[in-house]
Amino acid sequence: MPEINQAAMDFLLTRRSRPAKTLKAPGPDRAALMPLLTAAARTPDHGKLEPWRFVVLQGAALGRMAKAVAVAGARLGKSEEDIVKASSAFSNSPLCVAVIEVQKDSPKIPAIEQTYSAGAVCLALLNAALASGWGANWLSGWASHDRGFLQAALSLAENESLAGFVHIGTEGATPPERPRPDLDAITEWVSE
Known part of the structure; x- marks a missing residue:
C-alpha cells in the first residue's frame, strides 16, 4: 500500500467552494497570493x-x-438582473485572478489538452486558496464567453480565451453541504 497523505485526502474529500457573493475583504496580498499561484x-x-x-x-x-x-x-441585450449579478461578482470581490488560456502552436499537444490544462489551473488555484484558509470560487458566466468583453476588459490576444475567474477573499459565511454525485451511477468498472 502507498503511504497516504491523510491531511491532503481529508481536504480533498471535504473541500467546498465558497459562493463569490459571500467573500469579503481582505483578500490575499501579493505575498499570500504568490504561493497560491x-x-x-x-x-x-x-x-x-x-x-x-x-x-x-x-x-x-x-x-x-x-x-x-x-x-x-x-x-448583448441581457436583463438588468443578469447584468447586476455578473457585474457584482467583480464589484464585491476582494481579489480575482483571471486564468487566461493561451493556445500555443504545437505539433504534439492538441488544443484540447491545452484547454484541459488551463481548466486544471483554475481548480488548482481554487484548491490552493481553500487549503490556505481563504474563501474562493471559480466562476465563468456569460460575459466570459463574449469576445468583445474579453478584448475590452482583459485585452486578450486572438489565441487567448478565459478559463475562469477565481475570486479569493475572506470567507463571510460557510455554505451548507450540497448533494454530491452518486459514484455508483457514474462509475463503470472494466476488468476484461
Missing part, C-alpha cells in the same frame, strides 16, 4: 507549453471589470 502553476502541462497565464485583478481594476460587464450586458 505557484501551486496552480504546478498543474499537469503536457509538453511544458504553459498554455495559460494569470491576470490578478484588485482595487480599481475590479470596478473597471464590473463596468465592462455592464457595457457588454447592454450590448
